[in-house]
Amino acid sequence: xxxxxxxxxxxxxxxxxxxxxxxxxxxxxxxxxxxxxxxxxxxxxxxxxxxxxxxxxxxxxxxxxxxxxxxxxxxxxxxxxxxxxxxxxxxxxxxxxxxxxxxxxxxxxxxxxxxxxxxxxxxxxxxxxxxxxxxxxxxxxxxxxxxxxxxxxxxxxxxxxxxxxxxxxxxxxxxxxxxxxxxxxxxxxxxxxxxxxxxxxxxxxxxxxxxxxxxxxxxxxxxxxxxxxxxxxxxxxxxxxxxxxxxxxxxxxxxxxxxxxxxxxxxxxxxxxxxxxxxxxxxx
Numbered sequence: 001x002x003x004x005x006x007x008x009x010x011x012x013x014x015x016x017x018x019x020x021x022x023x024x025x026x027x028x029x030x031x032x033x034x035x036x037x038x039x040x041x042x043x044x045x046x047x048x049x050x051x052x053x054x055x056x057x058x059x060x061x062x063x064x065x066x067x068x069x070x071x072x073x074x075x076x077x078x079x080x081x082x083x084x085x086x087x088x089x090x091x092x093x094x095x096x097x098x099x100x101x102x103x104x105x106x107x108x109x110x111x112x113x114x115x116x117x118x119x120x121x122x123x124x125x126x127x128x129x130x131x132x133x134x135x136x137x138x139x140x141x142x143x144x145x146x147x148x149x150x151x152x153x154x155x156x157x158x159x160x161x162x163x164x165x166x167x168x169x170x171x172x173x174x175x176x177x178x179x180x181x182x183x184x185x186x187x188x189x190x191x192x193x194x195x196x197x198x199x200x201x202x203x204x205x206x207x208x209x210x211x212x213x214x215x216x217x218x219x220x221x222x223x224x225x226x227x228x229x230x231x232x233x234x235x236x237x238x239x240x241x242x243x244x245x246x247x248x249x250x251x252x253x254x255x256x257x258x259x260x261x262x263x264x265x266x267x268x269x270x271x272x273x274x275x276x277x278x279x280x281x282x283x284x
Contacts (some may be wrong), residue, residue, distance in 0.1 A: 009027055009050075009053055009054040009057065010025040010026060010027040010046075010053050010057070010062070010064070011025070011026050011027065012024070012025055012026075012072075013025075013026060014072070015096060015097075017089060017092050017093050017096055018089065018092055020068070020073070020074040020076060020089065021072070021073060021074045022065070022066070022068075022073050022074070022089070022093060023045075023065075023066045023071055023072035023073050024045065024063055024064060024065045024066065024093070024097070025045050025046060025049070025053065025062075025063070025064040026061070026062065026063055026064075026097075027053050027054070027056075027057035027061075027062045028056065028057030028058065028059070028060055028061050028062050029061050030059065030060050030061050031060055031061065031102070032060065032061045032062075032063055032097070032098070032099035032102040033056055033060045033061070033062050033063070033102055033103050033104075033105065033278065034063050034064075034065065034094060034099055034102050034103070034104045034105070034127070035048075035049045035052065035053070035062065035063065035064040035065070035104075035105050035106075035110075036065060036067060036090070036104065036105070036106035036107070036109075036110025036111070036113060036114065037049065037064070037065075037066070037067065037070065037071075037106075037107055037108075037109075037110050038107045038108030038109050038110060038134075038135075038260075038261070039067075039070075039108060039109030039110075039195070039198070040108070040109075040149055040162055040166065040195075041149070041152040041159070041162060041186040041191075041192065041195050041196075042159065042162065042182035042183060042185045042186035042191075043070055043071075043108075043109075043185075043195075044066050044070050044071030044072075044185055045064035045065060045066050045071060046064075046071070047181070047182060047185060048064075048107055048110075048261070048263075048264070049064045049263070051263060051264055051267035051271075052105075052263050052267065052270070052271060052274070055267070055271035055274075055275065056271070056274065056275070056278075059275060059278070059279075060278070061099075063094075063097055063099055063102075065090070065093055067086055067089075067090070067109075067110070067113075068085065068086045068089045068090075069086075069191075069194035069195065069198065070191065070194070070195070071185065071188070071191075072188070075189070075190030075191060075193065075194040076194070077194050077197045077198055079197070082198055083113065083116060086113060087113060087116075087117050087124050087125070088124065090113070090124075090125065091124040091125055094125065100126075101126060101127060101128055102127060102128065103127055103128050103129040103130070103131070103278055103281065104125060104127040104129075104130055104131070105130075105131040105133070105274065106130075106131070106132055106133065106135055107133040107134060107135065107261060107263060108133070108134050108135050108260060108261075109135065110135060111130075111131070111132030111133055111134065111135020111136055112132070112135040112136055112215070113135075114127070114130045114132060114135070115130070115132055115135065115136045115215050115217070115220065115224075115243075116215050118130060118219070118220045118222050118224075119215050119216035119217055119218075119219040119220045120216070120219075121219075127222065128222075128223075128281060129222060129223040129224065129225070129277070129278070129281045130220075130222050130223070130224045130225070131224070131225045131226075131227060131274060131277065132224065132225075132226055132227070132243075133227040133228075133261075133262065133263055133270070134227070134228060134229060134232060134234075134235060134260045134261070134262070136215060136217075136226070136239075136240075136242075136243055137235065137239035137240055137241075137242045137243055138235065138236050138239045138242055140234055140235065141233075141234065141235065141236050143233070143234075144161075145161075145164070145165035145233040145234055146165070146234055148161035148162050148164070148165045149162060149165060149234070150199055152186070152192075152195075152196075154183070154186065154187055154192055156179060156180065156183060159179050159180075159182055159183040159186065160173050160179050161173075162182070163178065163179055163182060164233075165233055165234060165259075165260070166233075166234075166259055166260045166261050167258075167259045167260070167261060167264070167265055168229065168230075168231035168232075168233070168257055168258050168259035168265060169257070169258075169259075169265060172265075217242065217243055217246035217247050218246045218247075220246075220247045220249075220250075221248065221249060222249065223249045223281060224243075224247055224249060224250040224251070225250075225251055225252075225253065225273070225274075225277045226240045226243055226244070226250055226251070226252045226253070227252075227253050227255065227262060227263070227270060227273065228240050228252065228253070228254045228255065228262075229254075229255055229258035229259045229260055229261070229262040229265070230254050230255060230256045230257060230258060231257060231258060231259055232258075232259050232260050233259055233260065234259075234260045235260070240252050251277075253270075253273045255269050255270060
């Protein structure tokens with residue numbers, strides 16, 4: 001490493017979880033907080049949380065995992081019930097890093113995983129509190145932005161369309177270095193295949209053979225913060241109302257002029273909201 005470069009604000013670790021290579025970032029000390037990234041092509045812990053980890057690490061031991069099939073974690077896809085496979089892997093991970101019961105923060109797919117687990121009859125994680133950033137609620141809109149998330153072919157132009165879909169501000173999709181960085185992550189060995197395979201859908205007549213996919217919001221009693229980007233191009237306006245109407249301990253922060261990843265577009269606002277929410281949960 002160049003001695004003139006500033007040190008990274010986190011440490012990367014590689015461990016085995018039930019025999020599967022599992023990569024995660026760690027920073028700070030004290031009570032643990034677990035971060036879960038989104039499920040887009042090129043999604044992984046570092047890109048999703050690099051503006052979040054330093055702020056939280058001043059107060060907590062932050063653990064940001066590359067979920068199964070993403071980043072540097074094993075490229076494994078379960079075609080019977082991929083979501084439960086990820087949740088079981090995640091539950092074993094939090095045991096391995098001594099973070100059982102820790103608050104969990106998820107962006108997009110990461111938030112949906114947390115809500116699905118919390119609403120299940122036998123939750124695996126049981127976090128002290130949940131933050132979902134653009135995760136949960138109504139189905140994705142039918143739009144070119146959503147289509148871009150599913151039609152990725154590995155090209156620079158296709159990744160640029162994904163970046164445009166994720167952010168409200170145009171500067172991100174115009175930043176060639178940022179687009180290429182996400183593209184490089186999406187093309188790590190096995191990464192494209194794992195994410196593409198997770199998007200497979202059976203023919204309609206066979207859909208009933210799949211595991212139920214709905215989230216039982218009415219069962220979720222865990223204290224929850226919902227963070228929404230005001231200008232999200234992927235989710236319909238007011239999508240969080242489906243959650244707050246059924247979850248007795250849910251509150252909402254809407255971040256102005258941001259899209260599907262407000263923790264990246266407006267990190268100061270989101271970090272302040274996260275620290276306040278987590279601190280309120282720590283209070284007796």
